[in-house]
Structure formats: structure tokens, C-alpha cells
Amino acid sequence: MTTIAVQPQIKSQFNPLRLVRHSLELTKRSLIKTYRTPEALIDVTVHQYLQFLMPGILAQTIAMGAISIGVNLNSDLEKGIFDRFRSLPIARSAPLIGAVLGDVVRYVIVTISTFAFAYLMGFRIDASPLHAIAGCLLAVLFGLCLSWAMVFVGMLVRTSGAVQGIGFLVMMPLTFASNVFVGTMTLPGWMQGFVKVNPLTHLVESMRGLFLGTPVGNHVWWTLAWCAGFVAVFMPLALAAYRKKV
Numbered sequence: 001m002t003t004i005a006v007q008p009q010i011k012s013q014f015n016p017l018r019l020v021r022h023s024l025e026l027t028k029r030s031l032i033k034t035y036r037t038p039e040a041l042i043d044v045t046v047h048q049y050l051q052f053l054m055p056g057i058l059a060q061t062i063a064m065g066a067i068s069i070g071v072n073l074n075s076d077l078e079k080g081i082f083d084r085f086r087s088l089p090i091a092r093s094a095p096l097i098g099a100v101l102g103d104v105v106r107y108v109i110v111t112i113s114t115f116a117f118a119y120l121m122g123f124r125i126d127a128s129p130l131h132a133i134a135g136c137l138l139a140v141l142f143g144l145c146l147s148w149a150m151v152f153v154g155m156l157v158r159t160s161g162a163v164q165g166i167g168f169l170v171m172m173p174l175t176f177a178s179n180v181f182v183g184t185m186t187l188p189g190w191m192q193g194f195v196k197v198n199p200l201t202h203l204v205e206s207m208r209g210l211f212l213g214t215p216v217g218n219h220v221w222w223t224l225a226w227c228a229g230f231v232a233v234f235m236p237l238a239l240a241a242y243r244k245k246v
Helices: 016-036 044-079 081-086 094-121 129-156 160-176 189-197 199-212 219-245
Strands: none
Touching: 044 081, 044 094, 044 129, 044 160, 044 199, 081 094, 094 129, 094 219, 129 160, 129 199, 129 219, 160 199, 189 199, 199 219
16 A cells, blocks of 8 residues: 655745845836836826816916916005006006006917927827917917906905915816816716806817817807906906006
8 A cells, every 4th residue: 555645834934025025026027017018008098088188277277377467466566666657658557458468478378388298298189270279369368358357356455465365265166166177067966057157167168179179069159258258347347446556
């Protein structure tokens, strides 16, 4: 009768140094695979979201940039610069209007720089160049008209810090309670009502349509209507407050 010898099992002792060494080796193996297939780092869903997100980021940047003109004008008032303008043979409101029109250059630079970074990340325009230019011009126009609201705030409050605080208090709901980051229908039902009438929502939808070649519906007309409303309401108020200040 043949006897089979059974060897006793040897229990391996836990060695933390061995665990670390083996884990690092396997980490190296995983990184080598990624290095050899770099396209695995760029998923198609990331590109699609970038296409969706970029117009919203540009609109948000333009809207938040309107705060700076109110801060700058309030700072000039504190320094007495506008008192010097009164001694010049110019129209009384010219410095205020000139400051707002000067913001056009800043908005154009913001638009160009945002597009440059977005293109480096993979964003591409799917519409005609004329439609893309129209989207950029619409964004600049929106920022220019919205800036009159911040000019009015800058003429009312005492310090430039207060202007910045009020500006962020107003702009935060406009930017985050909008379709900048996600689609309107994915938001909670109680929020959708505000998002649908939010002027930034109409601007973003207009830009997405003009940049990506998708239907714009009536969003462009709503955006233009909001622009006209900002100017009609806040420009007279800002000029009246300015005349009282100086």
C-alpha cells in the first residue's frame, strides 16, 4: 500500500514592506499601460461635456466680470477722480459712459482667452464662423448691458468692497441657478421655474446653439430683450445717481 506524504502548509507571515513593494510594482505596471495607450485618458463623455460646458463658462465669466466696473468706478469716486473730470470741458456723463464702453475691450479679451484655453482642452466649434462670431458678440453685448446694473450699485454704496459683496450676492444665484453646468430638466422641479426665466440661461442656450449648430429657439430674442431691459432700467438710474454724487 502506497503512502502519500502530506506536507504541512506553511502560513505566510504578513510583511508590510513586501506589501508596499508589490503594490508599487503593480502600480508601475498600470502606469506603463496608460503610457502606451494615452487615448484612454480622454473619454468621449468628457469631450461631450466640454462642448456643453464651455459656452456656460464663458457666459458666467462675462457676467461675473461686470462686477469689476462697479468696483472700479466706486474706487475712482473715493479718490476724487471724477471731481477732476468736472473741471474739464466735457459732458458731465461722458466719464461714466466712457468707462462702460471701455469694458468692451476687456470682454473681448476674456472671450478670446476663454476660447484659447477651451481649444487646448478639446473644445471645437461645430457651427459656421459667422454663427460663432455672433455668439461671441452676443456675450459681449450682454456683459456690456449688465454692467449698467453694477454701475448703479457702484454709485450707491460707500466702498468698493461693498460693491463687490453686493455684486457676488446678485451674480451667484444667476450663475448657479442656471443651465451653465447642467441641463435645465435635470434640476429639481422647484428650481426649474427660476432657471427658465434666468437671463443667463437664455444667453447660455443662445451661445450653445450658435457655437454647436444646435437649435436656438427664441433664446436669442430673450437675451436681446434682457439686454434692452438692463439698459432701459439701470442706465438712467446709474446716470441719475452719478449726477448726485458729482
